[in-house]
Amino acid sequence: MDITYPPDAERFRARIRTFLAENLPAGWAGVGALPPDERAEFATRWRATLAENGLVAVSWPKEYGGAGLTDVEQVVLAEELARAGAPSGGENDGFGIGMLGNTLIQLGTEEQKSYFLPRILSGEHRWCQGYSEPDAGSDLAGLRTRAVLDGDEWVIDGQKIWTSAGHTANWIFVLARTDPAAPKHKGITFLLVPMEQPGVEVRPIVNAAGHSLFNEVFFTGARTRADLVVGGVGGGWRTAMTLLGFERGGQVTTQAIEFARDLDRLVELARDRGLTSDPRIRDELAWCAARVQVMRYRGLRGLTALLQGRTPGADGAISKLVWSEYFQRYTELAAEILGPELLAPTGPGSGEVLRVAEVGTPNSSRAWVDELLYARAGTIYAGSSQVQRTIIGEQLLGLPREPRLDGGPFAEIRPGKGA
Numbered sequence: 001m002d003i004t005y006p007p008d009a010e011r012f013r014a015r016i017r018t019f020l021a022e023n024l025p026a027g028w029a030g031v032g033a034l035p036p037d038e039r040a041e042f043a044t045r046w047r048a049t050l051a052e053n054g055l056v057a058v059s060w061p062k063e064y065g066g067a068g069l070t071d072v073e074q075v076v077l078a079e080e081l082a083r084a085g086a087p088s089g090g091e092n093d094g095f096g097i098g099m100l101g102n103t104l105i106q107l108g109t110e111e112q113k114s115y116f117l118p119r120i121l122s123g124e125h126r127w128c129q130g131y132s133e134p135d136a137g138s139d140l141a142g143l144r145t146r147a148v149l150d151g152d153e154w155v156i157d158g159q160k161i162w163t164s165a166g167h168t169a170n171w172i173f174v175l176a177r178t179d180p181a182a183p184k185h186k187g188i189t190f191l192l193v194p195m196e197q198p199g200v201e202v203r204p205i206v207n208a209a210g211h212s213l214f215n216e217v218f219f220t221g222a223r224t225r226a227d228l229v230v231g232g233v234g235g236g237w238r239t240a241m242t243l244l245g246f247e248r249g250g251q252v253t254t255q256a257i258e259f260a261r262d263l264d265r266l267v268e269l270a271r272d273r274g275l276t277s278d279p280r281i282r283d284e285l286a287w288c289a290a291r292v293q294v295m296r297y298r299g300l301r302g303l304t305a306l307l308q309g310r311t312p313g314a315d316g317a318i319s320k321l322v323w324s325e326y327f328q329r330y331t332e333l334a335a336e337i338l339g340p341e342l343l344a345p346t347g348p349g350s351g352e353v354l355r356v357a358e359v360g361t362p363n364s365s366r367a368w369v370d371e372l373l374y375a376r377a378g379t380i381y382a383g384s385s386q387v388q389r390t391i392i393g394e395q396l397l398g399l400p401r402e403p404r405l406d407g408g409p410f411a412e413i414r415p416g417k418g419a
Contacts, residue, residue, distance in 0.1 A: 003300055009072045016055075016080040023049055030085025030359025040091075047090045047123065056089060057097045057121060064105060064113060065121045071306055075253055082254040085359020091165045096120040096127035100173055102246040107231045107239055116192070130160040130174035130193070130217060131240070140175070141184045141237065145219065147176035147191060152226045154178075154191055156199070156219040162381065166202050166215035170195050173243075174219075175236050188236035192228040199223060207373070252303050255323060256296035258356040259330075262371075263288050265363050266330060270337050272363075284333045291326045298322065314395035317388040324378035324385065327356075331372040338365050345369045 005013070031039055050056050059074040060066020081088045089097060101120050104113055119125040136142040145158025156176055166172070172193050179187035195202070199222030204212035231239030267276070267285060275281045298319050335342050347364025361367050379385040393399040 005072060005076065009070075009076050012069075012073045013076045013080060016077055019053060019055070020080065020084045020086060023053075024084065024086060028084070028086075030361070031087060032085065032358035032362070033360030043087045043090055046087050047093070050089065051121070056093070057101060060097075060101065060105065060117075064101075064117045072303070075303055075306075078254050079257060082257045083359075090123060090126070091168050092126035092128060095129050095165065095169075095173075096125065099129065099243050099246050100127050103230060103239065103243040107242060109227075111227070112192075112230065125171050126165075126169045127171050127173065128163050128166045128169035128195075128215075128217075130163065130172045132160060132162045134159060134161050140240070141188065143175055143177060143188070145174065145176045146180070147174075147178050147189060149178075149226060150223075153223045154226060154228075156191070156193065156222040156224070158219050160217040160219075161214075162205075163202070163215040163217050164213060166195075166217055167204055167212070172200075172217065173230075175240055178236075179234055182234065185237045186234055188240070189233050190230045190236040190239040191224055192230065193219075193222060193224040197222060252306060253296075253299040255356075256292060256299050259295060259323070259326070260292045261359065262357050263292055263330065265357060265361070266334055266337075269334060269363055269368070273337060275337055281333075281337065284329075284336075288326070288330045288333065291322065295319070295323055295326070314391050317383070317391040317396075320383060321385055321388045321392070324382075327375045327378040331368070331375040334368045335372055338368060341365045342369065342372075 004010075031042070034042060047056070054067045055077060057065065058067040058069045058077055059071055060068070062068040078088060088094075097120060101117060104116060108116070116125065120127070130145075131140060131143075133143050133145065135144060143158075145156065145160065147154045147156045149155075154176075156174065158176065160172075160174070163172070172195055174191045174193050175188055176191055177184075177187050178189040181187070193200070195217075199220050201218040201220070203216045203218070205214045205216060206212050207214070231242075263285075266288070270276050270278075270281055270285065276285075302316075302319070338345075342365060345365040345368070347366050348362040357367065357371055383391075390402055394401055
């Protein structure tokens with residue numbers, strides 16, 4: 001099936017390809033080909049280049065510093081950056097621009113927009129997300145972090161976990177319980193909290209490969225102004241769901257691009273080891289290729305819904321289930337191809353545990369081990385596979401509801417919106 005984008009979108013795609021050819025370094029092979037200690041420096045320079053050319057926050061209205069482009073043009077930009085192996089921004093931009101900025105434009109006050117949006121774009125404010133908690137599991141509304149109003153400030157106590165880019169952030173948006181007597185989805189407030197204060201402590205979490213991509217964040221009498229609430233006091237659940245809708249939108253079609261590229265690496269790995277004629281390996285590679293196409297068409301389906309203004313719903317649980325279980329299966333196939341080499345990996349690594357390998361990542365056993373280790377978490381984060389199957393069964397297939405004790409660990413959970 002040949003899928004084409006509107007002519008305006010394709011003209012924009014040609015413009016972006018020209019920009020990339022003119023602005024990426026000569027002989028560019030992708031971020032994954034850079035030494036790990038050079039990637040952060042390159043990302044900083046590249047973000048400045050994107051900003052100078054109006055390619056940061058392209059779908060924001062012009063009055064808020066954006067380019068005023070359409071949603072489909074934003075998707076085209078994301079696709080071309082993914083294909084080229086070029087970052088879409090800084091480490092914290094996904095939270096600041098893609099999530100919080102879009103949420104402020106929709107739900108924030110004029111004072112919040114005028115203050116925060118320019119500082120997000122300039123990079124002065126670097127954001128991270130304070131949602132998940134150690135004891136809440138996939139029940140996002142089961143949070144225990146509390147905020148109490150003290151004069152003109154909120155006082156916050158509690159803990160957040162799995163905080164991506166928390167070590168490079170200076171602001172965090174936090175879900176906190178402000179009314180313990182209210183039903184658990186009604187007593188939550190969405191707060192904007194400065195991190196550079198004595199009451200906030202960030203502790204890195206070292207993963208199985210020895211890298212620290214996530215953090216724990218502890219609040220001990222941390223403070224933020226009373227007016228730094230988005231969506232009203234007690235309206236945090238609605239604000240949180242709005243933000244998570246934006247989290248999915250920007251990657252609606254790039255995921256299939258990234259997985260397809262990684263599948264090419266896997267085929268090359270099998271070919272280098274003389275295994276492409278092995279019937280079992282061929283069968284597994286064919287299964288992987290079919291699943292990548294499923295992801296591609298589901299991405300296009302999601303793009304259609306986005307352009308029609310439809311709010312993401314329970315259907316997203318299918319996509320989460322497909323890609324997370326695929327992620328584990330194809331990295332396990334890489335392990336099978338590597339055989340004993342997996343136990344003593346060699347060659348250059350990725351420099352970190354990879355969600356999906358960047359363009360230019362070496363096709364080495366060490367890089368594959370990094371990816372294999374990360375894949376183990378894929379069926380847990382962003383809503384576990386058990387949660388996704390419950391959503392599919394109850395909300396899409398109309399099956400009887402799972403037993404609940406207190407309204408249930410799955411009550412009001414939506415795809416990708418758990419821990």
